[in-house]
Amino acid sequence: MSISTSESVAEDGRRWSRTRRARFALSTLRERIDEPATELRYESEYELLVAVILSAQCTDQRVNEVTPAFFEAFPSPQALAEATQEEIFPYVQSVTYPNNKAGYLAEMGRQVVDDFGGALPETIAGLRELQGVGRKTAQVVASVAFEIDALPVDTHVFRVANRLGLTKEGADAADTPRKVERQIKRIIPKADWGEAHHLLILHGRYTCTARSPDCQRCPLTPACRYYARKQRLPASLDGLDAAQGAFFCNTCGRYFDAPAAHTDRYGQEQTACPSCGSMQVFEAETGEPTKTVPDYRV
Ligand code: SF4
Incomplete structure (x- = not known):
């Protein structure tokens, strides 16, 4: 469904197509955010995978608090493979769903050692075979650690893409992360996917927050569909x-x-x-x- 409204027209009279919004948002955020990257702390692909698994439904800050001790206790997939869920639990008990995550990590360590020769699989499909690794986690690790083109959609990317108007509406509304991913991949050049993922996350985390987006200080207001509609209330x-x-x-x-x-x-x-x-x-x-x-x- 295409909706024609004045919010679709920019000051220069040109239409704010989804592609144009994406271009504007990324170029503007690029100027404001130096070196967009994950805020999880890690020093190896293995550590990144552990941190991303722990970060599901949890803040990066909390994960960064527990990972130093975790990595000291379990410095490699081999060390993790020898640990039980009960041994891992104390190291992750302050993150969300600690029981489940301790179990996933124990099994993931065993899988990496038994099924992948002790090294992380370097494809999205391979990563998804590991316990605790869903579509988003696999894409984040593949993109960050192995530079595979991927545009994972987490809660921040989902919210910001929809608010900005990078997604469709009506019958084609992007009401799931998968739909958002499909739609924004079509309007963002493949070479920019990894960077776009981080820019949108950081914008969502610090400016376009879930409860109270800081539109007054946001540089994306000229292109933002949500902001335009708010103004018309x-x-x-x-x-x-x-x-x-x-x-x-x-x-x-x-x-x-x-x-x-x-x-x-x-x-x-x-x-x-x-x-x-x-x-x-x-x-x-x-x-x-x-x-x-x-x-x-x-
Ligand atoms: S203008 Fe407001 S709603 Fe739109 S991207 Fe910026 S903070 Fe988010």
Whole structure:
């Protein structure tokens, strides 16, 4: 579905296509972020793999706190292969899902030694055979350690790509990491995938955060679909009388308690007036508009 709105047009009158947004975002972020790279600390491919497995649903900061002692205790796949889940657990107990991760790591060490001759497989498919290594982890390790073209989509890349408008909408909405990956790979040159992955992660981690994106200081506002829509939300109203109803329709001027629902042209369900169907609805108590802009999280 293609949606034609004023937000698709830049100041120079040219259209903000997804490709143009991606180009603008990457060139702008490149200027702001020196040497985009993972914030996980590691010194070998093996250490990187361990750190990435530990980082699932956990912060890089927390992982970096536990890995020095872990790598001292288990400095190689061979050392890990000889350890049991119970022996590994104390080293990872402060990261998320420590039981599962300790089990994955023990099995991963054994697999590397028994099935791959003690060295990490250097392909995405090979890495995915290892315990605890899903699609994203395999792509991160392949991209960072083996310089294989990959554009892994984690929670930050998922959110930022959708907010910026690097993804499609409507029936083709990128509502899974896999769909985001497919869509953004088509608009970002292959040679830039690895760098784009880090730039989008760092932008998501420090500026376009999940709970409160710092749009005021973000250099990507001219191209950002989410920001453009936020700007078009109606301003709050003063002087509403909550005694007359929980909601107020600014189109027909009625108060009401039981709102209707309406799906807007972006596929977002909005509160609507039960009398006239308008989505210009405000909370009577606060005067805030009920209209929301679609946001994306995984
Ligand atoms: S303008 Fe706001 S929503 Fe858009 S990328 Fe920047 S911080 Fe994120």
